[in-house]
Amino acid sequence: xxxxxxxxxxxxxxxxxxxxxxxxxxxxxxxxxxxxxxxxxxxxxxxxxxxxxxxxxxxxxxxxxxxxxxxxxxxxxxxxxxxxxxxxxxxxxxxxxxxxxxxxxxxxxxxxxxxxxxxxxxxxxxxxxxxxxxxxxxxxxxxxxxxxxxxxxxxxxxxxxxxxxxxxxxxxxxxxxxxxxxxxxxxxxxxxxxxxxxxxxxxxxxxxxxxxxxxxxxxxxxxxxxxxxxxxxxxxxxxxxxxxxxxxxxxxxxxxxxxxxxxxxxxxxxxxxxxxxxxxxxxxxxxxxxxxxxxxxxxxxxxxxxxxxxxxxxxxxxxxxxxxxxxxxxxxxxxxxxxxxxxxxxxxxxxxxxxxxxxxxxxxxxxxxxx
Numbered sequence: 001x002x003x004x005x006x007x008x009x010x011x012x013x014x015x016x017x018x019x020x021x022x023x024x025x026x027x028x029x030x031x032x033x034x035x036x037x038x039x040x041x042x043x044x045x046x047x048x049x050x051x052x053x054x055x056x057x058x059x060x061x062x063x064x065x066x067x068x069x070x071x072x073x074x075x076x077x078x079x080x081x082x083x084x085x086x087x088x089x090x091x092x093x094x095x096x097x098x099x100x101x102x103x104x105x106x107x108x109x110x111x112x113x114x115x116x117x118x119x120x121x122x123x124x125x126x127x128x129x130x131x132x133x134x135x136x137x138x139x140x141x142x143x144x145x146x147x148x149x150x151x152x153x154x155x156x157x158x159x160x161x162x163x164x165x166x167x168x169x170x171x172x173x174x175x176x177x178x179x180x181x182x183x184x185x186x187x188x189x190x191x192x193x194x195x196x197x198x199x200x201x202x203x204x205x206x207x208x209x210x211x212x213x214x215x216x217x218x219x220x221x222x223x224x225x226x227x228x229x230x231x232x233x234x235x236x237x238x239x240x241x242x243x244x245x246x247x248x249x250x251x252x253x254x255x256x257x258x259x260x261x262x263x264x265x266x267x268x269x270x271x272x273x274x275x276x277x278x279x280x281x282x283x284x285x286x287x288x289x290x291x292x293x294x295x296x297x298x299x300x301x302x303x304x305x306x307x308x309x310x311x312x313x314x315x316x317x318x319x320x321x322x323x324x325x326x327x328x329x330x331x332x333x334x335x336x337x338x339x340x341x342x343x344x345x346x347x348x349x350x351x352x353x354x355x356x357x358x359x360x361x362x363x364x365x366x367x368x369x370x371x
Contacts, residue, residue: 287341
């Protein structure tokens, strides 16, 4: 029994030794394998990620590609959204009226009127508030109601329809020629900042333009082309324009009347009696009243007949005109004014009457009012 026990004990020791050796062997092998794997991953991380990307958060590669694709689409959509946003934020505005619309100091109906935006006029948006838009159109800045305006694509379409390309001279004296050649006839000259309508950019160093309804050519190096739309008017500008137009209408030549030397002298005598101490403009006005009557059909059709018509010109009726006429002492300025009136010049338009200024409405020149 003792021998059997010793044998068993020896066998167990041998088995234990063998088991320990195996554990040590395999443990060393595992350690080497772990180190080898770690070392390879350290060196090959970049390549492995490129060749076989690791899907984040447990997603496979295909799913990752879908996310990347969606991301690209999102980026494209964002870009498209930005483009749309830019279009929506267009600053162009155009008037949408048949004649004109008021522009006011503040965004409300009872605010002071600062100007007018006419049909087919446009401008730039400065602000928007409660159905009103603050615009700048040339020198005009103020608020206009949205219901009378066009925005975005509608504004752009109208601007393209009514606007025009212009050519502006950058030279103090730019020749407009009859042909696209420096040797061609000169039709006229454009001063610096003067502009004309563009017909065509020929692409050969010359630009075709509309010059006083003639086809002209200017050198492209000396001009700037741009797109132009009509602009609004401030109240101040309107007043200046209307005053100029009124003056132009009052001084527009009304056509000459045939008259001999005696009639010129007679009219000059009347002018000397009625306005001898007045400015030259007033002298022409008196002569114009006489000629307007000659042309009107409601008075005699001759200078003599008008001057001596019953109850009209006191100096003629009391003999003063005749005395001045016979004296020959008529000033040159009165003779000049008489001839100007006979030639059709006027400073009072079609006025048929005048008297000393006494508060009556009319055109005031010196001491007289004309109407």
